[in-house]
Amino acid sequence: MATEGALLSATGITRRFGGITAVDGVDLHVREGEFLSVIGPNGAGKTTLFNLISGQDRMDAGRVTLEGRDITNLTPHRIAENGIARTFQHGRVFGNLTVMDNVLIGCHTRLRAARSRVPVLAPVIEILRALIRPAPVRAEDAAMRAEARDIIATFGERLTPRIDQPTYSLSYANRRRVEIARALALHPRILILDEPTAGMNESETAEMQQIIGDLKAQGRTILLIEHKLNMVMQLSDRIMAMDNGKVIAEGTPAQVRNDPRVIEAYLGHSSIGGTAPAAHSLTEGAP
Numbered sequence: 001m002a003t004e005g006a007l008l009s010a011t012g013i014t015r016r017f018g019g020i021t022a023v024d025g026v027d028l029h030v031r032e033g034e035f036l037s038v039i040g041p042n043g044a045g046k047t048t049l050f051n052l053i054s055g056q057d058r059m060d061a062g063r064v065t066l067e068g069r070d071i072t073n074l075t076p077h078r079i080a081e082n083g084i085a086r087t088f089q090h091g092r093v094f095g096n097l098t099v100m101d102n103v104l105i106g107c108h109t110r111l112r113a114a115r116s117r118v119p120v121l122a123p124v125i126e127i128l129r130a131l132i133r134p135a136p137v138r139a140e141d142a143a144m145r146a147e148a149r150d151i152i153a154t155f156g157e158r159l160t161p162r163i164d165q166p167t168y169s170l171s172y173a174n175r176r177r178v179e180i181a182r183a184l185a186l187h188p189r190i191l192i193l194d195e196p197t198a199g200m201n202e203s204e205t206a207e208m209q210q211i212i213g214d215l216k217a218q219g220r221t222i223l224l225i226e227h228k229l230n231m232v233m234q235l236s237d238r239i240m241a242m243d244n245g246k247v248i249a250e251g252t253p254a255q256v257r258n259d260p261r262v263i264e265a266y267l268g269h270s271s272i273g274g275t276a277p278a279a280h281s282l283t284e285g286a287p
């Protein structure tokens, strides 16, 4: 894909771990409103690539820009403030905080990012706001809580009845939902989802696919890693397939599904992920 007009551009991304080149000169470009999925067998380098883009890991070579701004190797926090929100393969929430407070963290991060555009005054304003809590601050807090409640309601009755419960008491699937809710509270320019249905059963997966489909329909820009290929084929505008740290194919779902290099990559690995379909089902589930 041409880099022109890309919202996110990553070029020449490389990460080595000792003798392994986990990500080897990968280019990735995402347009505003696009839904791009990254697939590949276990160990292909997908999560490492996302970790490099979102600042969880530092690249050995390469450059990442968001709307033309260089965000290469910034801290995860700074990258989130720049508008990239992500969820993690094994889910990460603040277990001792309630569902509401987890989501409010996303709202606060967004507001802090907006205020820090006045860098000298930002810390002073924060302290004054916390100490005095004038009426506008109280109104802002109320608005934020209302917004968090709306985001939580995206997940139907899964989270709303548990809004004041600590997230450690929730099921695994619900903790994954909270993670997505927190990411949405950032109002991200790009939402990165790393195996959002891992560990979910069939009906939970279908429900999550529906929610992700709704997010796509809202025009959001989404980057997805997912082993459930039927879901990938149905949701994606474009798919990038990786193997051994390299991009081996890229195109529409129909193009990637029939690409012999992709079929070969899946057939050549003894494992393609606990929940992934067999390689032959690459040809199933046409959008």
Ligand SMILES: Nc1ncnc2c1ncn2[C@@H]1O[C@H](COP(=O)(O)OP(=O)(O)OP(=O)(O)O)[C@@H](O)[C@H]1O
Pocket (backbone or CB within 6 Å): 017, 020, 021, 022, 040, 041, 042, 043, 044, 045, 046, 047, 048, 049, 089, 273
């Ligand atoms: N912190 C690390 N230290 C050493 N090697 C690592 C590290 N992280 C990843 N690797 C290696 O890099 C390669 C790519 O791993 P990565 O987790 O990115 O693959 P993946 O495509 O996301 O796989 P999966 O689908 O199983 O999550 C693998 O060989 C992995 O063992």
